[in-house]
Amino acid sequence: MVRKELEQYPVVNVKTDWYRVSELPHKIYAICEPYHFQEVISFLILGETSAILLDTGMGLEPIRPVVSKLTDLPVIPIMSHGHFDHIGGNYEFDSVWGWPAEATVKASQQDEIFAEDDPNIQPDAFERPVEIENYCRRAYKLNPLTEGQEFDLGGRLWKVKFIGGHSDDSVVLYNEKEKLLCTGDLIYPGPLYVKTGLKEYMDSCEKLAEKFADFTLICSHNIPLADGTLLSRVATTFGELCRGMLEGEADCRGRMYYRNEDVELLIWPGIRD
Numbered sequence: 001m002v003r004k005e006l007e008q009y010p011v012v013n014v015k016t017d018w019y020r021v022s023e024l025p026h027k028i029y030a031i032c033e034p035y036h037f038q039e040v041i042s043f044l045i046l047g048e049t050s051a052i053l054l055d056t057g058m059g060l061e062p063i064r065p066v067v068s069k070l071t072d073l074p075v076i077p078i079m080s081h082g083h084f085d086h087i088g089g090n091y092e093f094d095s096v097w098g099w100p101a102e103a104t105v106k107a108s109q110q111d112e113i114f115a116e117d118d119p120n121i122q123p124d125a126f127e128r129p130v131e132i133e134n135y136c137r138r139a140y141k142l143n144p145l146t147e148g149q150e151f152d153l154g155g156r157l158w159k160v161k162f163i164g165g166h167s168d169d170s171v172v173l174y175n176e177k178e179k180l181l182c183t184g185d186l187i188y189p190g191p192l193y194v195k196t197g198l199k200e201y202m203d204s205c206e207k208l209a210e211k212f213a214d215f216t217l218i219c220s221h222n223i224p225l226a227d228g229t230l231l232s233r234v235a236t237t238f239g240e241l242c243r244g245m246l247e248g249e250a251d252c253r254g255r256m257y258y259r260n261e262d263v264e265l266l267i268w269p270g271i272r273d
C-alpha cells in the first residue's frame with residue numbers, strides 16, 4: 001500500500017514496478033517496497049564523495065540497478081540489522097557492513113533460501129501477485145561494524161551506534177551536524193516488533209530519547225520520516241507497560257499487542273525480560 005504520507009515527496013522513476021522511490025529532504029532517497037505487508041524502506045544517503053545504502057530490501061527484485069539510477073557515487077552498503085526484509089540484496093554487493101552478532105555471521109553464510117523456506121514470502125504476504133518462484137536469498141560477505149564507527153561521505157559524517165531490543169544486531173546511524181537519526185526497526189510509525197528483550201528495548205529508547213529528541217528520524221518501515229519526540233513517547237509507553245499500566249491483547253501467534261496513543265507495541269512470546 002502506498003501510504004498517503006509518501007505522496008508528499010517527489011517520486012523518482014527508476015523503471016521498476018516493485019520499488020517506489022521517493023526523494024526526501026536531506027539528500028536522501030527512500031526506496032520503498034509498499035506491496036509487501038512489512039512495507040520496508042531502504043535508504044540511499046548521498047554525500048559529496050560517496051553514498052550510504054542503508055539496507056538492501058527484500059530481494060524480490062535486484063536493488064543495485066535502482067541505486068545506479070539514483071547516483072554515480074561509490075556506494076557503501078550498511079545494514080540496520082539482519083532480518084530478511086533488510087538484507088535481500090546484500091549479495092549484489094562485494095560486502096556489506098553489519099553488526100557481527102553470532103547469529104548474523106552465521107546467517108550471512110547461508111545460501112539459497114527460497115520462498116518455500118520462508119513464511120514471510122508467501123502469496124498472501126503481498127498486496128498483488130508477485131513471482132515468488134524467482135525469490136532466492138543468498139549468502140553475502142559481512143564487514144563487522146564497531147561501536148562509534150564513522151562513515152565520512154565527504155561533507156557528511158555518519159556514526160554507528162548499537163541498540164538492543166528489536167534484534168541482537170541492530171544499529172542506528174546518526175549525523176550530529178544535520179540532526180538526522182536512522183532508527184532502523186527500533187522506532188518507526190506503526191507497531192514496533194519487540195523480539196529480543198523488553199528492558200533492553202526500553203533502555204535503547206530512553207538512551208536515544210536523551211540524545212536525539214530534536215533530531216529527524218529516518219525510519220525503516222511504513223512512513224520514512226518522523227519527529228524525534230516519538231522516541232520519548234515510545235520510552236514512556238515501555239515504562240507504563242513495565243509498571244502494568246497498559247492493557248494488551250494476544251493475537252493468534254501468542255504475541256501481545258499494546259497501544260498507547262500513537263505508539264503501538266507487538267511483543268513476541270518468550271523474549272528476555
Ligand SMILES: [Zn+2]
Pocket residue numbers: 038040083085086185220221
Ligand atoms: Zn524490518
